[in-house]
Amino acid sequence: MSHPTEVLQPGDALLIVDVQNDFCPGGALPIERGDEVVPVLNRWIDAARAAGVPVYASRDWHPAGHLSFEEREGPWPPHCVQDTAGAAFHPDLRLPPDTIKITKGARFDQDQYSAFDQTGLADQLRRDGIKRVWIGGLALDVCVRATVLDALKEGFAAHLIPDASLPVTREGGEKALREMREAGAEI
Numbered sequence: 001m002s003h004p005t006e007v008l009q010p011g012d013a014l015l016i017v018d019v020q021n022d023f024c025p026g027g028a029l030p031i032e033r034g035d036e037v038v039p040v041l042n043r044w045i046d047a048a049r050a051a052g053v054p055v056y057a058s059r060d061w062h063p064a065g066h067l068s069f070e071e072r073e074g075p076w077p078p079h080c081v082q083d084t085a086g087a088a089f090h091p092d093l094r095l096p097p098d099t100i101k102i103t104k105g106a107r108f109d110q111d112q113y114s115a116f117d118q119t120g121l122a123d124q125l126r127r128d129g130i131k132r133v134w135i136g137g138l139a140l141d142v143c144v145r146a147t148v149l150d151a152l153k154e155g156f157a158a159h160l161i162p163d164a165s166l167p168v169t170r171e172g173g174e175k176a177l178r179e180m181r182e183a184g185a186e187i
């Protein structure tokens with residue numbers, strides 16, 4: 001396991017996926033021990049700031065009655081509804097003031113698991129001179145998985161920070177780790 005201050009360098013970005021109240025214990029779609037990623041990510045944030053590495057943070061941001069919700073025969077209970085407390089970033093996550101935020105899941109006609117899915121993020125990272133992306137957040141087997149796979153498809157080196165991500169199910173997490181490794185992610 002690499003220590004963030006030893007590995008972060010110019011051309012890197014830290015990408016924090018969906019560390020929002022609804023995905024943590026007490027939220028609408030809680031991931032078991034999901035809040036335990038927060039102190040780990042805070043260490044990475046501190047190291048990123050010290051190294052001049054930019055921090056990006058995505059958020060799931062659904063309109064009420066989104067098609068991904070069970071009431072519309074989607075797979076999930078209602079979660080991360082726009083402007084609710086559940087959609088807010090975890091209060092202990094120390095996002096720097098200049099964090100670049102990525103909003104996804106706001107489309108009425110489809111869900112977006114990946115922070116790269118129709119958000120323009122890949123173009124922005126290239127514009128910012130980013131070659132390598134360090135990724136952590138929630139959930140390992142859903143939005144983190146999709147984000148890591150898309151980062152690779154877009155030509156970035158992708159590092160998953162394994163102790164900064166937790167899955168919805170253990171089985172799903174193990175499968176996601178295999179898929180990410182096979183696709184070329186460093187874990």
Ligand SMILES: [Zn+2]
Pocket residue numbers: 060062068076079080105
């Ligand atoms: Zn969602």
